[in-house]
Amino acid sequence: MGKRVDLSSKRAALYIRVSTKMQADDGDSLPMQREELPKYVQYALGITDYEIFEDAGFSAKNTERPSYQQMMARVRDGEFTHIVVWKLDRISRNLLDFAAMYAELKNLGVVFISKNEQFDTSTAIGEAMLKIILVFAELERNMTSERVTATMISRAQGGQWNGGKPPFGYDHPKGTNIFTVNEAEAAVVRQIYELYEKAPSLLKTAKTLNEKGIKNRSGIPWNPTTVRAILTSPFYSGTLRYNYMSEAKKTYTKKRPDEWVLVPDHHPAIVTEERQKAIAATLARNERGISSTQTYERKNIHIFAGLIICGSCGSQFQSTIDRPRAKSSWRPSIYLCSRHRRFKDCDNKYVSDVTVGPFMLNFISNYIRAQRNFGKSTTPETLEKKLLRGVYFEGVRIDQSSVEDIHRLFRADRFGDGPYFHLTAPESDDRPNEKEILDEEKKRLERAQNRLKTLYLFSEDSMPESEYLSECLLLAEKLTKVNSRLAEIEASEKDDQSPDDETFMEQASYLVITEELLSKRFVDYEKVIRVLDKRTLKLFINSLCKKIVIFQGKITEIDFKNGIEVKFLYE
Numbered sequence: 001m002g003k004r005v006d007l008s009s010k011r012a013a014l015y016i017r018v019s020t021k022m023q024a025d026d027g028d029s030l031p032m033q034r035e036e037l038p039k040y041v042q043y044a045l046g047i048t049d050y051e052i053f054e055d056a057g058f059s060a061k062n063t064e065r066p067s068y069q070q071m072m073a074r075v076r077d078g079e080f081t082h083i084v085v086w087k088l089d090r091i092s093r094n095l096l097d098f099a100a101m102y103a104e105l106k107n108l109g110v111v112f113i114s115k116n117e118q119f120d121t122s123t124a125i126g127e128a129m130l131k132i133i134l135v136f137a138e139l140e141r142n143m144t145s146e147r148v149t150a151t152m153i154s155r156a157q158g159g160q161w162n163g164g165k166p167p168f169g170y171d172h173p174k175g176t177n178i179f180t181v182n183e184a185e186a187a188v189v190r191q192i193y194e195l196y197e198k199a200p201s202l203l204k205t206a207k208t209l210n211e212k213g214i215k216n217r218s219g220i221p222w223n224p225t226t227v228r229a230i231l232t233s234p235f236y237s238g239t240l241r242y243n244y245m246s247e248a249k250k251t252y253t254k255k256r257p258d259e260w261v262l263v264p265d266h267h268p269a270i271v272t273e274e275r276q277k278a279i280a281a282t283l284a285r286n287e288r289g290i291s292s293t294q295t296y297e298r299k300n301i302h303i304f305a306g307l308i309i310c311g312s313c314g315s316q317f318q319s320t321i322d323r324p325r326a327k328s329s330w331r332p333s334i335y336l337c338s339r340h341r342r343f344k345d346c347d348n349k350y351v352s353d354v355t356v357g358p359f360m361l362n363f364i365s366n367y368i369r370a371q372r373n374f375g376k377s378t379t380p381e382t383l384e385k386k387l388l389r390g391v392y393f394e395g396v397r398i399d400q401s402s403v404e405d406i407h408r409l410f411r412a413d414r415f416g417d418g419p420y421f422h423l424t425a426p427e428s429d430d431r432p433n434e435k436e437i438l439d440e441e442k443k444r445l446e447r448a449q450n451r452l453k454t455l456y457l458f459s460e461d462s463m464p465e466s467e468y469l470s471e472c473l474l475l476a477e478k479l480t481k482v483n484s485r486l487a488e489i490e491a492s493e494k495d496d497q498s499p500d501d502e503t504f505m506e507q508a509s510y511l512v513i514t515e516e517l518l519s520k521r522f523v524d525y526e527k528v529i530r531v532l533d534k535r536t537l538k539l540f541i542n543s544l545c546k547k548i549v550i551f552q553g554k555i556t557e558i559d560f561k562n563g564i565e566v567k568f569l570y571e
Contacts, residue, residue, distance in 0.1 A: 012041045012050040012082040013071050017058060017090045030056055033086045040115050041084055051080075063092055063101070072101070075110055087116040102130070165474070167235050168217050169270050179267035186270045188214055192230050193271055193279065200282045202227050221342050225481050231283065237276045238269030301534040302333040303541055304356050304548060311551030312348040315339040322352055330526055332357075335550070349553045356548065357525035358392050359555050363566075364544065365517040366390070367406075374410040383407050390522050399567035406564060438486050445479045513540040 016033035034052060041047045053071040063069070068091075074080065083105065085091055092098045102121075105112050111122040112130075120126035166172035169189040170179045191214070195205045202224035209222040216222060234241050240263040302319035309316060317335040324331050332353035340346040370386040380403045387406070388396055449472075513532065517523055529537060549557035558566045 010045075010047045010049065010081045011079065012045070012047045012084050013075060013080040014038065014041065014050055014052045015055075015068065015071060015083060015085050015090060016052065017055040017065070017068075030054065033090075037084060037086060037115065041082070045082070045084075045113070047082065050084075072104075075105070075108065078108075080110065082111045082113060084113045084115065086114075088114045088119070165217075167233065168230065169236065170267070181268050181270060185217070188216075189230055189236060189270050192227060193275065196227070196231060196279060196282075200286060202231075225485075228283070229481075231276070231279050234273075234276070235267075236270045237273040238267055239264045239273075240266035300331075300333070301538060302335075303353060303529075303534060303538050304333070304335065304360070305538075307541070307545055308335045308351070308356070308548050308550055310337040310339065310346060310348050311549045311556050313337065313339050313346040315346065317351075317550065330529070348551060351550050351553050353525070355553065356550075356555065357529070358523065360541065360545075360548070360558070361517060361523040361525055361528060362390050362392050363387065363558070365523050368514065368518060371410055371413075374414050378407075378410075380404055380407045383410070395571045397569045397571070399569060402564075402566045406566070409564065435486065438482050442479065442482045442486070445475055445482065449475050449479070513537060 014037045016030060016037065018030055018033075034054070037052075038050060041050050053067040055065040055067045058065045063072075071080075071083070075083065088098075091101065102112060106121070111120065113120045113122075113126075117129075118126075119130045121130060166179060169182055169185045171182045172179055188209075192205060192209070195208055196202070199205070206222040206224055206227050209227075214222070216226060230236065300321045302321075305319040306316070315338045318338045318341055319333050319335050322332050322334045334350055334352045335356070336350040337346050337348045340348060366387050366389050370383060373386075374383075380400075383406065384398050384403045387398060387403075513536065544560055546559040546561050547557075548555060548559075554568075554570060556568055558568075560566070
């Protein structure tokens with residue numbers, strides 16, 4: 001919030017701007033604005049105290065301009081009573097940016113004046129006229145957008161390509177409307193179809209491609225989404241499809257099939273239409289495999305999945321299953337840095353349940369024991385020894401500040417020296433889940449679409465139509481994938497446990513496992529997971545921990561949900 005100005009002492013900020021040096025000699029040049037605006041504020045407004053803010057060579061596509069930002073900062077500090085510009089578009093061609101600025105000025109009591117259009121918001125008629133201009137600017141923007149959409153649909157109906165990168169498997173020579181098959185990429189497309197037909201699993205198909213070192217055009221590893229796009233796009237059977245998605249309230253959804261623009265035999269096909277239909281049927285059967293009356297049950301439960309963070313690059317570890325242990329049917333989980341797995345540019349080692357499990361359960365057990373047996377004579381040094389009791393902590397020390405934090409909290413709880421946070425399950429988990437991450441990505445893409453549209457429609461240095469159409473299609477494809485995954489998550493959430501059920505399970509798992517940990521002096525992790533259900537143990541760990549940092553096969557930090565961060569040092 002800024003300071004509301006006192007209009008009894010007038011001081012004006014004169015803002016001038018041109019976008020390019022080419023405008024230096026036209027009617028809106030910087031020298032002309034610099035000469036005429038001071039005269040206007042002196043003789044028309046009676047203001048002799050003013051300061052000029054100048055942005056040369058900056059477009060009005062947004063407000064990221066140094067002098068403009070400096071001016072607005074000083075306006076918020078109450079330094080100016082008026083902002084005066086030569087023309088309305090000197091501030092911004094982006095209606096949303098201008099409306100936000102105008103609302104802020106009104107709240108601060110600052111008068112906005114445009115000399116060329118004769119807007120003076122200190123008068124009722126001036127404010128009304130400005131609002132009318134804003135309404136018509138919005139109308140023109142929407143009408144222009146509709147004309148662009150109609151043009152694009154008309155072009156597609158005529159078999160013309162509306163821009164963008166050609167799909168994987170095809171080349172599109174510049175300046176032509178012809179698509180040719182890229183034989184090297186087309187071979188990969190056919191291999192994708194063959195792999196899926198042999199083992200109808202999107203995940204297995206993507207994994208096989210990655211294991212064989214087959215790259216897509218961007219060099220990013222394959223995933224189920226990219227594989228599915230190639231299996232389902234009619235482009236690969238020679239059909240151009242357009243007007244497939246609609247935008248409603250910034251959300252992209254499929255349109256009715258009768259609205260689609262389909263141009264068969266538009267270009268050479270890589271696969272037959274019959275083959276594609278057969279695969280579409282298989283995909284549909286697989287998607288129906290988890291019905292609304294069924295609950296998906298993961299075959300392998302990875303106790304520490306989602307908690308382990310790479311101590312080298314900060315990426316999250318991914319989990320998979322290891323081979324069975326000797327003379328045992330137990331198959332521990334393996335955790336590996338996702339960046340190392342995908343790009344091979346992180347040298348952090350993998351870690352398994354064999355290392356993480358005993359360390360975690362024994363530390364938690366020691367923590368609870370130390371908490372219960374804490375006394376006035378317990379020193380930080382004694383506390384550290386209690387926390388590191390057992391064969392799993394040989395050569396391990398706790399960072400001094402971590403020991404002192406735990407000591408202070410234990411003392412506060414026992415003797416009332418201050419607030420204390422118990423090591424118990426919290427009411428909620430503040431870690432972002434997949435849905436939250438996808439929601440943020442969706443908002444980011446929608447903002448990008450709005451910026452792109454504004455840049456195309458209102459920028460002085462407007463981008464070529466082909467480039468605009470290309471970027472539009474690319475953003476639409478990304479948003480479609482995000483919305484598709486969000487729909488899957490929302491559908492699966494209908495079968496999830498209720499919040500009350502989850503709370504009960506967390507509390508129950510805490511009680512059951514706490515007793516198990518305290519029943520023995522040292523915890524045998526392998527025996528624990530034989531006795532307890534893995535889901536219960538996973539619930540217990542997730543109810544206590546926010547993250548576990550791993551570096552070179554060792555746990556270097558545990559962040560608990562009660563606010564305690566324990567950092568470990570190794571000799």
